Amino acid sequence: MYKDRVFFIVDFETTGLDVRGHYPIEVGGLFTDSDFTVLDIYKSFIKWPDLEKEIIEYGNIWPPKYAEGYEFHKISASGYIRWEKKDNIKVRSPEEVANDLQYFCKEFKRDKRNPTMVSDNSVFEHSFMKKIFESSKIVFPFHYSTWDASMFLELSGVRRPMLPHRAFSDASSLHNALVRARGKLDLFEKR
Numbered sequence: 001m002y003k004d005r006v007f008f009i010v011d012f013e014t015t016g017l018d019v020r021g022h023y024p025i026e027v028g029g030l031f032t033d034s035d036f037t038v039l040d041i042y043k044s045f046i047k048w049p050d051l052e053k054e055i056i057e058y059g060n061i062w063p064p065k066y067a068e069g070y071e072f073h074k075i076s077a078s079g080y081i082r083w084e085k086k087d088n089i090k091v092r093s094p095e096e097v098a099n100d101l102q103y104f105c106k107e108f109k110r111d112k113r114n115p116t117m118v119s120d121n122s123v124f125e126h127s128f129m130k131k132i133f134e135s136s137k138i139v140f141p142f143h144y145s146t147w148d149a150s151m152f153l154e155l156s157g158v159r160r161p162m163l164p165h166r167a168f169s170d171a172s173s174l175h176n177a178l179v180r181a182r183g184k185l186d187l188f189e190k191r
Helices: 049-057 064-073 077-082 094-110 122-136 150-156 167-184
Strands: 005-014 024-033 038-046 090-092 114-119 146-148
Touching (some): 024 094, 038 094, 038 167, 094 122, 114 122, 150 167
Parallel strands (some): 114 146
């Protein structure tokens, strides 16, 4: 097994599907080793000042362009504005989230383990993660690509249970599916 790898199994809740006009508002993920043993977790709500201002100007409800995102995550606009730390989930600015994740990645790189993002929708998650780092002007700390686990799950016949869309529960669900799939395929055979 590739012992130099660290995976960040990640999921976002967003205001919509287009990274140019929408925002990631919640991130959840698990850092694992190459055997999918959990090393650490990360979860945060993400407060964007421009988004908060837009909601307030629209009367404390989601403007219509964000209705698509609400259909998935069911986070109310007024709830977004009033978010406080709850259920051990921090409320952080994009820059704080970028700093937090960069710190984790630096710690793993210090041990010569390169962090790679893992998702079952890699283009989506990668794009929104890049948005956080670019808006914060912090160097993107993850390995050069994001691993899309959807084909791996499909080949193994393992399906993820569909949970209410929340970032950390979705990332945890993917982690559990990857552990089950690993047992069915020999793609991760010990070397």
